[in-house]
Amino acid sequence: MASTQTWSEFNGASAGTETTSRSEANWKNIDDSTTAYSSSPITAGNNSFTKYQAVKFAGTWNSLSALTYKVSTNAPGTGLSVVAAVVTSGSTPSTTASGDSAASTSGTSANFNSSSTPFGTGTSSSTASGTMYANAYRTQLQTTGSAAPGDISSVTITATWTES
Amino acid sequence: MATPYDTSVEATYADGFVLSETELNDVSPYDAGRNVLNAILEKHPEAEHGRMVQFSVFYRGKRYDIDWTTLPDNARPIRFRDGFSGIDQDGNVVSGWSGMRFGYQYNDPTGRNRQEVQEL
Numbered sequence: 001m002a003s004t005q006t007w008s009e010f011n012g013a014s015a016g017t018e019t020t021s022r023s024e025a026n027w028k029n030i031d032d033s034t035t036a037y038s039s040s041p042i043t044a045g046n047n048s049f050t051k052y053q054a055v056k057f058a059g060t061w062n063s064l065s066a067l068t069y070k071v072s073t074n075a076p077g078t079g080l081s082v083v084a085a086v087v088t089s090g091s092t093p094s095t096t097a098s099g100d101s102a103a104s105t106s107g108t109s110a111n112f113n114s115s116s117t118p119f120g121t122g123t124s125s126s127t128a129s130g131t132m133y134a135n136a137y138r139t140q141l142q143t144t145g146s147a148a149p150g151d152i153s154s155v156t157i158t159a160t161w162t163e164s
Numbered sequence: 165m166a167t168p169y170d171t172s173v174e175a176t177y178a179d180g181f182v183l184s185e186t187e188l189n190d191v192s193p194y195d196a197g198r199n200v201l202n203a204i205l206e207k208h209p210e211a212e213h214g215r216m217v218q219f220s221v222f223y224r225g226k227r228y229d230i231d232w233t234t235l236p237d238n239a240r241p242i243r244f245r246d247g248f249s250g251i252d253q254d255g256n257v258v259s260g261w262s263g264m265r266f267g268y269q270y271n272d273p274t275g276r277n278r279q280e281v282q283e284l
Binding site for chain 1: 192242243245248251
């Protein structure tokens with residue numbers, strides 16, 4: 001079995017409302033985990049709401065370490081950029097530019113936080129089996145007026161780690 | 165016998181007892197909150213079954229064995245697996261293993277670290 005992983009999304013005040021076992025990760029012009037992206041599109045020249053996600057481990061392990069988050073591309077099209085940061089606290093998602101740097105395509109280090117929340121400093125390794133949240137990863141799709149209408153190329157957000 | 169899980173471990177002991185990560189769904193029979201590798205590292209089976217004589221890992225359809233009888237008592241098995249989990253805008257969540265390392269480590273009588281690890 002080893003560890004198993006699911007993705008959680010955090011919305012609302014202080015990004016404090018969790019939706020577990022997410023299977024989609026679209027940036028939208030609304031802060032929720034239910035509205036279809038096509039119903040709340042981001043218009044050219046604007047930003048998406050910031051999106052807080054975290055990978056959540058369950059099962060058994062001897063140790064987890066060397067956690068990173070990365071994106072498959074941080075420039076998925078003309079006038080489009082993906083910015084991101086590993087965060088230790090949550091803010092209420094908004095369309096204001098997050099101030100984060102371009103999302104890394106090679107990996108940004110993150111810690112393992114606790115069994116109940118991704119928000120906190122955490123530690124670089126975990127020997128506590130059961131449930132373990134990684135630090136949250138905040139992303140935002142930022143656009144300029146030159147962004148083309150329609151769907152963007154899919155961006156994969158990937159967590160990597162070492163497990164014994 | 166079940167097909168071994170990718171990256172799983174198996175330990176064989178002096179009396180023939182086999183501790184298999186796959187058979188136990190990676191839950192230690194000695195501590196339900198830990199995994200099978202932890203049981204091997206903590207030498208839990210050795211009181212009943214004698215010293216470990218072989219340490220094995222399974223990866224991408226192959227089995228890799230270490231003859232533990234050639235190693236000193238203080239040798240410790242090494243197994244690290246590199247995991248990934250990705251989520252995208254198309255509704256896909258894909259998780260798996262991208263590589264693993266296995267081997268052993270011990271300190272020789274002079275205290276020097278001796279380690280052999282193979283990347284698979």
